[in-house]
Amino acid sequence: MSPHTAEYPTLDETGPPILTERKGFQDKEGLEDIENAADQLEEVIEFKQGLHQRHIQMIALAGTIGTGLFLGSGRAIAAAGPLGAFLGYSIIGVIVLSVVFGVGEMGALAPLTGGAIRYFELFFDPAMSFAVGWNFVYSYLVSIPSEIVAAAVIIEFWVTINNSIWITVFGVVMLTTSFLFVRLYGELEFGFSMLKIMLVIGINIMALVITCGGGPSHQAIGFSYWKNPGPFVQYLGVGGSWGRFLGFWTTLNNALYAYSGIDNITIAAAETRNPRQAIPQAARRIFVRILLFYVLTIFMVGLVVPSNDPSLLGSTGTAAHSPFVIAARNAGITAVPSIINAVVLTSAWSSGNSNMLGGSRILYGMASHGHAPKIFQRMNRFGVPYVSVALYGLFMALGYMTLSESASTVFTWLQDIVAISTLINWVSICIVYLRFYYACKKQGIDRHKQLPWAAPFQPWTTWFSLMLLIILYFTGGYKTFMHGKWSTETFISSYLNGPLILALYFGYKFLMKTKVIPLEEIPIRPFIENYQNNPEPREKPKRGLRRLNILWS
Template sequence: MTVFKSIKSDFKPPDMGIQSTEEKPERDPESIADSSSKNSADAHASEEDENFDASHPESLLKRDLDSRHIQFIALGGSIGTGFFIGSGSTLAAGGPAFLMIGFITMGFMIMTVIYALGELVSTLPVSGAFSAYATRFIDPAWGFAMGYNYWFQWVIMLPLESTACAIVVKFWDPDELVPKGAVVAMFLFVIVVINLFGVRGYAEFEFVSSLIKLIACVGFIIFAIVVDCGGTPMYIGSEESFPGPGPNNPDWHHGYLGAYFWHNPGAIKNGFKGFASVFTVAALAYGGTELVGIAAAETKEPRKTLPRATKQVMSRVLVFYLVTLFMITLTVRSDDDRLIGDSSYDPKTSPFVIAIQNTGVLALDHIFNAVIVISTLSVGNASVFASSRTLHSLAENGLAPKIFLRVDRQGRPYVAVALSLLVGLLGFLVYSSNQGTIFSWLVGITGLAAIFTWGSICATHIRFRRAWVKQGNRLSQLPWLSPLGELGSWIGLTFNVLVLCISFYIGAFPKDEGTMSGMDRAYEFFLEMISLVVILFLYLTFKIVKRTKIVRSKDMDLHTGRREQVPEEILEMERAEERAKPLWKKVLSFLY
């Protein structure tokens, strides 16, 4: 009992009087939620769950983000090394057809998640949206598990991306004349400098880096179209070392290429296991699109900004992902030996680099490798932002020590940021002989983190909708409605459960099981499923210690955190104007 009491004392809800040792930043009075609008959730917390109090003060984070920042934050977080390099192993595992099917299917799934999230954050733009919503609408224990699950998912990305940067730089420095540790140190230094400028500095860096990545994708699409239409000779063999082009060399193709690689070596590989492998990787490749929720508490005019950003983020992510990947399938063989390398961060395994090298175009592969370096910085930057804001939110909800509530005059949660940066020092494990094993387990712990987060968002949206109606409100009173509604969240939740089942199947029966020993298969299975064990441990431990209960619909707090409550008449007038727009304007609004 002494241990339990100690845990309780460390995780008490915060007191406004000790939020920060720094001077509180000025806030717009109109942006602060009316404390008198709280409903019976406070009574529920005291009567039914005396060990937990979900109430927390208004966040002191600085609201300095606009629609441009929100869109590019989500784009920057989702288009990284997993896309530029990891898509190669996905192509090798399932072939071009399964690659496209997997990404299209999971793209629809993530659309249901982001639309549900858009409705939630436009109504309740609170700090650390995911864990805060789970705490308020599902169970404080589930909010605790989701919060630390999401925090660890992102905090471990900083050392991973610094290590990835060191590996990517070897593309230019194969003899490691520049020590790996020096690259890691420079990487971390850049991240520290960016974070000195607060959320605005983070957002502007994401804007610039995301713009570079999008330009690179557009450039590659144009390049691939030219190559596919026969604009330049192309190597169509599968060996890593290939001779130069020549008129009598059968491995060099001159003229229109078309869908040659869909027929040779073929559209699909490894049957159902190949599809399942692509399915799980495609699901995780979209990770980062949900960052729009983390940025909600630091957004100007969330009622207008967040819905617009939600729609545009999804359309742009899907367009860039699917069109770019389709061009990859037209210019890279799925059985190319170079797609399988010693490291998942090796730029030589990038299908983008391989496609460029296969044409013999000079310097272009180096330019694209530089884009990959920028991508590692972008994701590392997002890592500090997401992990620090999530930890700050956990402290706001009484789920983390109160020291992480401290915010400086610029609205930066400096203690939470400092911890995230300290974790980045794990990047110096590049010198450890067990580096690969250590990072494999760290990644394994967060392997299914995004799936649980997305499933939790869908479940939260479903419960929020039902509580909203049950407490006597009308859906028309919400500032923005998900186009897919509650049904979309049910579909998204079902998809996420399906992905978990497929992940379990792939872990138990990997596609290379015929060449693996029993010990190797057991190792891969536990590596694949360890995140499930960690999440269940967090949930059950907190539930037992705090004795939390699932929150009932009538007791859910639907008001704390709402910045502006617009009259229903104005909302209906805005929706009528939107419906009256011609079709071309609706499409343009959806895309841009």
Template structure:
């Protein structure tokens, strides 16, 4: 045991002393460059490291995390993807598909919250995987997530191009450049600035979804003068399900299962709220609270939105076809146009554009923090540890910039075609990340049982989550392996679809095996996981500024994040 005020040189964890402040660290001009001793002391540490605790700034509050999760999940997948889901599976098939994935998200959120409350580190579940499973798997998961966000950011910028085509015929290149610049500016800004911007965007998204749900009910019930009531006629004709590839009940099931990939992409982002744990105030309180609240809000919004879409648009409506390559095929825009108010489609389109930009911002945050976490463990070049004087890993941000220009693929292909191609590539990576989160949680619970540590010792725990993690892990792997099943059916082989559905699997396996062979890592034995040190650190480092509950004039809306 080190005396108070000193570090244990083997673990670089803190004992009864606050971490060194940024002011105590050496500075080099505007940017903070880690010294060799800093870097080496972090390598074997699986908890909060010296470097991240000193160089990163805690600027995110619990309300930011809650809204980050909502902002990440309510994006282009909801506004552009639901029409395709209804067209493929029918209104009930789409509802069941999204509800199924919603249950998986529930398991993921609770697993992430329980582990992150104990280990609130930058890089979140990537670092957890090293600590609880195998350093090689942490390496593979981390670089897979970096790769996934390298693709998700241009996919969101591509969606912005789709949305602007609703208004103008100007070259998409103009909008690509504008939003690349905006995304980089937000990414390099102080984390609190990012949090406030995403907070506002999330509120806009929620207001839009609520507005669409209300206006959809009004239209469906015949509340618009001159527009007859629709009722549930589309559930009767053409019916609640759509037969896909095969006929009969089997075809209806395949339609339902085809929704899974799009649903996963739609929910992608909920796992990233813990990525910036070292930049979050009171992470052991804020992260579990955000995980719990985000899940219920998102499921409510998605379920209601899908029900409304199924009521307003028939599954065989030609306007849902992707051939238009504009936002006019969005079921929400179709519903708004049906209201007979010319301004509504433009209002919807404008907020959806902010939604897509918000999702690209979140992809940049998640990707850069994981890359920073990999650099802490010497699984990425040490140059990625360099931060600005306000605590942002600017080299990580700059690394992502060239890949944003993949958005220019829209100049030679239909924008919506590129969007859905990137959706498949991104969804596979999301499933790998969710699987890692659930596996981490299972390993933590099993290790605690073997080491005789009661579940109640966790900062946040639930009695049923071990079982939900097992079920969620099975579903994630099953969806990952069957996500591109259509290419194996007669007459439906497509090389592009096969690659976009399954490319991620060999990439992750290759990364895992390469790092395992190079570093000769081993799967950590349950009895050898240093949980005692983790619980000790959790108990020794008190949360700053404990939350104070107070009545607010904004409580009519603050229930979303409080």
């Protein structure tokens, strides 16, 4: 290769990326960064671009709707009251927007498989990519079998047989679909997302009807539950404003985990058609989705269920203790539990599918740059990294641990430890986006004119999110420090993850002699040139009834 040229793939309108020469790179010191960026871009050739814009946008939506909304919202009401839960979900919604906007801006410029971990390596330090990447892998290894177990437990609502049967059935089906075309995954997620949307719309309409007195009991509730037992709850029996604040603060952590997975819109970027259009559209529409599907829903829950209802404190693993089921039962509406349980079952399956896709692509991305064994790069004829998928398939066997009571306790500990990884991952994303943002300023790059998409309200919302997330991490296990409230499980699950990430980061940094990339050396311009010289075909404007579609293009 000439010292004044660099090769990297470009996108034509009809086929996969092709390699062309781009001349004019006279800066010898920047040549290595340009060639590294070229290597990052070449991986797109290996994947089948089977995901359309409607798939990637609905996948982004699927990450925001799950059991945390259908079942977990009741625990939020019980801990913080209707107003406390509403404020908690709204504040975390702002943090989620900032995280998704940051990922979306970087992903639109550099659509690489593996999501955020690729940006850690490009825009910060390879050691961070290694540490946080294995944190992602660890999370997926445990969360996939937990989703399978959740699906098996939900089925017990209708029939009771040995859970190992359902764990095996769901595991085999999930593994089979993961080995096939990514298009199949996209269609499954599209269908599951539609079911979730219809359920959310249906239960909110039901809540409105009950509130206005349209249920069989014909009792108008209005805001009566905001007056008695009140808008806030005296959490843990602590009196006064301090007790109400603790309930609100606890809901911030609950909402954080309920929103987990929403940042995965760029994990399959190399398998997405026209990613520089699809990813920004998915990111922009997150605002409407959070407002309609989370904030509005938690508000409606607070209207129809009192925070002191004993059923909210129960936990059976089925829809029996969903606040919407409680509201329907109190209003005399029947058949709702089965409907909600059926859709929650698809939510668990959908979440498992998403984790299989995300986990295998992250592992592929790590292997392609020496952070995991090279064997995880192997592809099957469908363009799927089958060895990576197979590893997650092996760990599905962890689901059988729940068949033993003692093992189930250990497995619960693992789930709790994994839960905090969402917070750690979001902190890392905020940090790397700020590096990207200030690198653009340092290099004189106008984000709004030269990038495919520039996220709004930056860097202020990212700084706010980063500070709040750090505070939440250090206060997440506050209950263990209260008199008589010590819990080893809570302490470990709240604080172990952070030191482990730091140990991986500094260990890799020491062994591999990596360095934090200076702002002026971060390779942003090669991606900008690739974007400018290879425009994606513009989508056709919507016509007729398609103009009313706000969910996908």
